[in-house]
Amino acid sequence: MFRVEDPASKSSAAAFAPPNAGTRGRVDVIFNPISGTGDPDTDAALIEQHLGVSFGTVTIRRTTPDVGAAELARAALDDGADVVVASGGDGTVGEVAAVLVDAEKGSGLVGGSGPDGDGGRRVRLGVIPRGTANAFAAALGIPSSVTAAADLIATGVSRPIDAVWMNGRLMILLGGVGLEAAVVSKADRGLKRRLGPLAYVLSGIHAIREQRTFRVRVELTDVEDTSDSGVVVTVPTARVENLVVKGLTVANVAPPTSVLAQGLGAVRPDDGLVEVVAYTAGGTLHSISALFRLFLSGVLLRRTRLAGVRAVRARGVRVVCEPRQLVVIDGEEVGEADMVVTQGETRRQFEVLAPPAVEMKRARRRLARTLGKVARNVRGLLLFGVTVAILQSVRPLFGEDEDAERVGVASL
Numbered sequence: 001m002f003r004v005e006d007p008a009s010k011s012s013a014a015a016f017a018p019p020n021a022g023t024r025g026r027v028d029v030i031f032n033p034i035s036g037t038g039d040p041d042t043d044a045a046l047i048e049q050h051l052g053v054s055f056g057t058v059t060i061r062r063t064t065p066d067v068g069a070a071e072l073a074r075a076a077l078d079d080g081a082d083v084v085v086a087s088g089g090d091g092t093v094g095e096v097a098a099v100l101v102d103a104e105k106g107s108g109l110v111g112g113s114g115p116d117g118d119g120g121r122r123v124r125l126g127v128i129p130r131g132t133a134n135a136f137a138a139a140l141g142i143p144s145s146v147t148a149a150a151d152l153i154a155t156g157v158s159r160p161i162d163a164v165w166m167n168g169r170l171m172i173l174l175g176g177v178g179l180e181a182a183v184v185s186k187a188d189r190g191l192k193r194r195l196g197p198l199a200y201v202l203s204g205i206h207a208i209r210e211q212r213t214f215r216v217r218v219e220l221t222d223v224e225d226t227s228d229s230g231v232v233v234t235v236p237t238a239r240v241e242n243l244v245v246k247g248l249t250v251a252n253v254a255p256p257t258s259v260l261a262q263g264l265g266a267v268r269p270d271d272g273l274v275e276v277v278a279y280t281a282g283g284t285l286h287s288i289s290a291l292f293r294l295f296l297s298g299v300l301l302r303r304t305r306l307a308g309v310r311a312v313r314a315r316g317v318r319v320v321c322e323p324r325q326l327v328v329i330d331g332e333e334v335g336e337a338d339m340v341v342t343q344g345e346t347r348r349q350f351e352v353l354a355p356p357a358v359e360m361k362r363a364r365r366r367l368a369r370t371l372g373k374v375a376r377n378v379r380g381l382l383l384f385g386v387t388v389a390i391l392q393s394v395r396p397l398f399g400e401d402e403d404a405e406r407v408g409v410a411s412l
């Protein structure tokens with residue numbers, strides 16, 4: 001059992017005390033010491049301290065080159081953990097999530113309010129992000145600071161997230177071919193260590209310039225499309241042949257910075273559907289402008305129709321590429337293959353300790369409104385600047401202008 005020995009640290013932990021401080025129970029933290037650039041020992045101590053305020057037992061389990069996050073998560077379940085926390089990059093989160101979903105065999109919501117399946121265990125997933133992109137945490141509004149994320153876990157607030165599989169593997173974020181794969185393969189651990197999230201921006205620019213087009217056949221089931229007038233159209237199946245693309249991304253959960261998954265206004269993590277975005281734009285400048293507009297679409301929660309981007313939602317997806325392409329799932333290369341996305345016979349979800357969806361939406365709408373105002377002001381300022389520049393070029397606005405003075409006097 002973990003105890004806060006140092007009175008000073010105890011009072012600092014108490015200052016962060018969440019509403020349900022004092023809850024007993026067992027939390028196991030699967031901790032990747034090589035994630036990110038922070039000091040792992042300091043992070044581990046802070047996590048113990050903050051979780052110790054609410055949990056009776058806090059166990060930190062460090063991954064090693066030989067013992068991975070999945071093995072440690074299974075051991076945590078065997079030892080009776082009530083909550084298993086993944087602390088590392090998105091790779092660690094995905095491995096732990098897969099073990100928790102597996103532990104809940106059978107149908108129905110996993111850890112949610114529906115039927116719990118045939119005797120599986122309901123163990124919730126906590127996330128303390130310490131990686132480079134931390135896309136899963138960012139998409140769900142989980143704080144990026146280690147202590148704030150630990151305090152959120154201690155509050156016990158959670159929401160269900162869809163369990164989606166790509167090529168038989170649980171996909172917590174997104175998978176893709178073409179651009180998505182190129183970005184991942186270029187941003188290796190060395191580059192991420194040196195540049196942090198900027199590594200993805202650089203590898204993205206490189207990918208846009210280098211990526212060749214290829215043909216895809218896309219088969220979709222339970223398709224949901226939204227017309228320009230906002231009408232939602234659903235069809236049981238759809239098929240697109242011979243689409244020439246530079247990339248195709250399928251997303252379950254994604255923050256706005258995962259631009260290749262944007263276009264539909266939001267990537268919804270709990271609607272039983274995935275977002276399917278085919279990217280057909282050509283030319284470096286056009287691509288950069290298109291990607292920026294996709295990013296804005298995600299931030300402003302607005303559906304964006306762009307030449308060169310086709311996006312729909314669907315429940316099942318099969319993508320066959322000609323020639324075959326490298327597939328990446330949740331930032332990891334899994335070899336050349338078709339992409340097959342499934343959600344099982346019965347819809348399943350897993351429970352993540354994160355702010356409720358409604359709170360997230362409210363915060364995103366507030367941000368969207370603020371950004372909208374900023375954009376309008378910037379447009380206004382630009383318009384003003386251009387007007388001033390034009391007037392300046394006709395005659396100087398400031399300084400001595402005898403003609404202007406004469407006009408002023410005459411009009412008085």
Ligand SMILES: Nc1ncnc2c1ncn2[C@@H]1O[C@H](COP(=O)(O)OP(=O)(O)OP(=O)(O)O)[C@@H](O)[C@H]1O
Nearest residue numbers: 035036063064065088089090091092131132133134
């Ligand atoms: N102690 C360790 N030593 C070396 N490698 C480790 C260790 N623990 C985990 N790993 C490796 O770390 C990888 C998972 O990293 P994770 O995605 O969690 O962090 P990250 O790569 O820093 O994050 P990001 O992808 O956001 O940069 C796995 O490939 C795993 O094998």
